Amino acid sequence: MAKFLIVDDSNSIRQMVSFTLKSAGFDVVEASDGVEGLEKAKGDQFDLVISDVNMPNMNGIELCQELRKLPPFEFTPILMLTTESSGDMKMRGKAAGATGWLVKPFNPEKLLATIKRVVR
Amino acid sequence: MTIDLAQFLPTFLEESYEGLETMETGLLNLQSSEDDSIHSIFRAAHSIKGGAGTFGFTQVTNFTHLVETLLDEMRDGRRDIIQSDIEILLQSVDCIRLLIEADRNESVCEDESINNVQILLNESLKSANTQTINESEDTNDSKSTNQQSWLIDFIPQPHLVQTGNDPIFLFNALADLGELRIICNTSELPVFSDIEPKELYLKWQIQLSTLSSTEKDIREVFEWVEDECILDITLLGTEAAVDKEQDLKSAPVASEPALDIKAAKEETTRTSLTDNDKPQTSAKTKPDVGSIRVGVDKVDILINLVGELVITQSMLSELGNDFDLSKLEKLTSGLDQLLQNTKELQESVMRIRMLPISFAFNRFPRLIHDLSIKTGKEIELVIKGEQTELDKTVMEQIGDPLVHLVRNAVDHGIESKEVRIANGKSPKGKISLDAYHMGGSIVIEINDDGGGINRQAVLNKAIEKGVVEPNSTLTDSQVFDLIFEPGFSTANEVTDISGRGVGMDVVKKNIQSLGGRIQVASEPGKGSSFKVNLPLTLAILDGQLVRVGTEVYIIPLISIVESLQTKTDLINRVSGNMLLYRLREDNVPVLPIYQLFNLEADNIEIDNSLLVVVESDGQKVGLMVDDLLAQQQVVIKSLKDNYQQVDGISGATILGDGSVAMILDIPGMISMALAQAQVAQKTAHNNIEEVV
Numbered sequence: 001m002a003k004f005l006i007v008d009d010s011n012s013i014r015q016m017v018s019f020t021l022k023s024a025g026f027d028v029v030e031a032s033d034g035v036e037g038l039e040k041a042k043g044d045q046f047d048l049v050i051s052d053v054n055m056p057n058m059n060g061i062e063l064c065q066e067l068r069k070l071p072p073f074e075f076t077p078i079l080m081l082t083t084e085s086s087g088d089m090k091m092r093g094k095a096a097g098a099t100g101w102l103v104k105p106f107n108p109e110k111l112l113a114t115i116k117r118v119v120r
Numbered sequence: 121m122t123i124d125l126a127q128f129l130p131t132f133l134e135e136s137y138e139g140l141e142t143m144e145t146g147l148l149n150l151q152s153s154e155d156d157s158i159h160s161i162f163r164a165a166h167s168i169k170g171g172a173g174t175f176g177f178t179q180v181t182n183f184t185h186l187v188e189t190l191l192d193e194m195r196d197g198r199r200d201i202i203q204s205d206i207e208i209l210l211q212s213v214d215c216i217r218l219l220i221e222a223d224r225n226e227s228v229c230e231d232e233s234i235n236n237v238q239i240l241l242n243e244s245l246k247s248a249n250t251q252t253i254n255e256s257e258d259t260n261d262s263k264s265t266n267q268q269s270w271l272i273d274f275i276p277q278p279h280l281v282q283t284g285n286d287p288i289f290l291f292n293a294l295a296d297l298g299e300l301r302i303i304c305n306t307s308e309l310p311v312f313s314d315i316e317p318k319e320l321y322l323k324w325q326i327q328l329s330t331l332s333s334t335e336k337d338i339r340e341v342f343e344w345v346e347d348e349c350i351l352d353i354t355l356l357g358t359e360a361a362v363d364k365e366q367d368l369k370s371a372p373v374a375s376e377p378a379l380d381i382k383a384a385k386e387e388t389t390r391t392s393l394t395d396n397d398k399p400q401t402s403a404k405t406k407p408d409v410g411s412i413r414v415g416v417d418k419v420d421i422l423i424n425l426v427g428e429l430v431i432t433q434s435m436l437s438e439l440g441n442d443f444d445l446s447k448l449e450k451l452t453s454g455l456d457q458l459l460q461n462t463k464e465l466q467e468s469v470m471r472i473r474m475l476p477i478s479f480a481f482n483r484f485p486r487l488i489h490d491l492s493i494k495t496g497k498e499i500e501l502v503i504k505g506e507q508t509e510l511d512k513t514v515m516e517q518i519g520d521p522l523v524h525l526v527r528n529a530v531d532h533g534i535e536s537k538e539v540r541i542a543n544g545k546s547p548k549g550k551i552s553l554d555a556y557h558m559g560g561s562i563v564i565e566i567n568d569d570g571g572g573i574n575r576q577a578v579l580n581k582a583i584e585k586g587v588v589e590p591n592s593t594l595t596d597s598q599v600f601d602l603i604f605e606p607g608f609s610t611a612n613e614v615t616d617i618s619g620r621g622v623g624m625d626v627v628k629k630n631i632q633s634l635g636g637r638i639q640v641a642s643e644p645g646k647g648s649s650f651k652v653n654l655p656l657t658l659a660i661l662d663g664q665l666v667r668v669g670t671e672v673y674i675i676p677l678i679s680i681v682e683s684l685q686t687k688t689d690l691i692n693r694v695s696g697n698m699l700l701y702r703l704r705e706d707n708v709p710v711l712p713i714y715q716l717f718n719l720e721a722d723n724i725e726i727d728n729s730l731l732v733v734v735e736s737d738g739q740k741v742g743l744m745v746d747d748l749l750a751q752q753q754v755v756i757k758s759l760k761d762n763y764q765q766v767d768g769i770s771g772a773t774i775l776g777d778g779s780v781a782m783i784l785d786i787p788g789m790i791s792m793a794l795a796q797a798q799v800a801q802k803t804a805h806n807n808i809e810e811v812v
Binding site (some may be wrong): 078100113 | 166171174285343
């Protein structure tokens with residue numbers, strides 16, 4: 001069963017993403033900021049990481065850069081959750097090694113459809 | 121698959137209100153963009169906007185978007201942080217609060233402040249040069265119901281896989297759109313020894329037959345890799361495509377997309393309606409259930425205790441299986457343990473309801489900020505002891521009285537800048553809030569360094585209102601207590617902050633209904649101090665059980681000063697059939713409970729009887745009882761909810777033997793006793809002075 005890491009400081013968004021993925025039969029681990037996310041990533045293997053961009057302590061872009069430095073996460077899909085669909089945000093995400101982005105508002109059906117592009 | 125997100129609405133709401141508070145406190149302290157708080161303010165706004173979009177709170181989304189944009193510019197240093205913007209943002213916080221309420225009730229918020237603030241926000245945004253990114257939507261987006269065949273040339277750059285993208289998954293996603301035929305081109309593949317394992321050397325040609333997908337749908341699949349590949353999408357052919365194209369050319373071009381948009385809109389409103397249906401009804405049927413956040417440590421303690429309770433229980437039930445007297449000692453120790461467990465469990469459960477008083481205090485910085493603008497007074501707010509814990513229900517009910525006291529301190533307490541300077545004080549007034557535990561209660565102090573209460577003005581007003589006899593001599597504290605009389609205000613003019621004279625009496629009533637009391641002290645020119653004493657919890661009470669005749673009553677332990685056996689020579693009989701007992705230097709009126717409640721008592725003579733001396737509001741009264749029983753904690757059951765309010769009784773409880781006992785309302789009883797004693801006491805005073 002595929003296992004996902006969800007990193008978001010907003011409790012409601014995190015719960016919703018997590019709930020959606022769990023109802024689709026995925027395994028989900030949650031973290032509330034980049035630091036916690038990185039910590040959880042180090043002790044585990046994940047098939048996909050979904051992270052918010054704006055977070056305290058360590059933001060999503062930094063988390064992405066850190067994750068890419070870890071050998072097990074070299075090719076792991078990392079998706080950024082963002083409200084901004086501006087090109088600038090995408091560029092920054094790409095530069096940090098992000099696989100793609102999910103634009104809020106969060107929509108469960110769309111989430112499940114889009115993550116198909118990166119996981120089985 | 122439909123996923124119902126309604127269950128997350130309460131979380132979102134809770135989080136949003138927290139976010140708004142973060143924004144408020146952050147904004148109040150915000151000085152520059154170097155400040156860390158600008159980031160947390162931005163994040164809070166950002167999260168609210170994100171969540172609001174998900175739940176279809178469009179009013180909130182649209183409004184918060186403006187706020188977020190402004191904050192973003194501040195955060196990036198593109199905009200200087202100026203006071204006027206902070207004011208607008210603070211007002212926006214209030215607006216968002218209103219809008220969340222409105223969206224939650226699916227109504228349109230008609231408060232005019234929304235529009236006003238929105239205009240201010242827009243003006244502020246326009247005032248700086250900001251680049252707005254207009255994303256041009258793909259317009260060559262014609263939806264078709266005909267079977268279409270697309271040819272997709274996909275030539276990824278070698279490093280594509282290094283960002284976690286994998287073509288196989290993209291093809292999987294494409295397969296959802298229609299039927300696929302994929303041809304892989306391996307011509308670029310180097311000899312095995314030259315292969316760089318992290319690079320991608322393949323390219324693909326894909327043929328997609330689809331019923332409903334447009335070029336946009338296909339491009340969307342490649343959305344995340346479009347900068348890392350060459351992507352060519354061509355329409356191979358459409359069955360009945362000729363008709364289609366002709367239609368497009370002859371008919372107004374705009375008509376079809378317009379229809380599309382409309383249909384899509386209808387769909388979204390429909391889904392958002394069904395989405396919102398559930399939280400709506402649930403929110404309406406059980407309003408204000410509320411929730412509290414409890415630390416994991418508190419829950420862990422509970423679980424441990426329950427574990428111990430289970431162990432004790434199994435030990436006791438084993439003991440009961442074949443019990444004989446030899447095991448009596450074991451039984452007693454088991455019961456002791458049970459008592460201990462229950463007590464700890466009770467304490468821990470109560471602790472869950474305890475919240476730091478900062479929940480009640482955190483609205484004050486904003487209040488002071490707004491009031492100081494309104495009144496033109498400079499005020500510094502000092503908050504201490506915000507971690508002091510208090511029962512949630514008490515907290516909820518103490519908020520409004522506190523706000524009133526603080527407003528009063530600003531309006532009546534602190535003098536205007538000119539007056540302060542003239543009196544040699546610092547132009548900046550100071551109001552402090554302090555909370556601390558004392559015994560079984562919590563004390564909240566509200567102090568200001570203003571002009572103090574004008575004793576003469578209060579007295580004059582009281583005489584004018586007929587509350588006090590013109591020539592009576594009153595102590596300072598008696599005079600200050602007059603401000604708690606109904607309809608009492610000494611403010612010369614009524615302001616919109618306070619001064620309508622509906623307040624202090626309500627404040628006092630509210631505090632008393634919580635089982636608390638309020639005291640005031642004041643010094644002319646130096647300021648006033650209000651002290652609010654509140655019980656930590658409303659649910660459980662430490663009580664002294666007393667017997668009168670056949671009835672058992674409970675006296676709250678907190679109000680008992682001492683219990684004693686009367687001595688004949690210390691009893692004073694005064695006129696009006698009133699008894700006074702000499703307790704060291706005090707004369708305490710004696711109140712026989714049997715008289716008050718019309719009971720048959722064993723002992724109706726005061727000589728050598730038992731007297732429980734209780735105190736409330738600084739006034740002592742001796743309650744005459746037949747017997748002192750155990751002291752124990754009792755669970756308070758409201759008499760008002762189950763029967764009706766009875767004078768002198770604050771509630772009832774159920775004792776260990778199943779019988780019901782009344783809890784005495786000490787302040788109520790004292791005022792009953794004082795009413796009886798008022799005439800008698802005056803003469804008594806004179807008598808005693810003669811004796812001394």
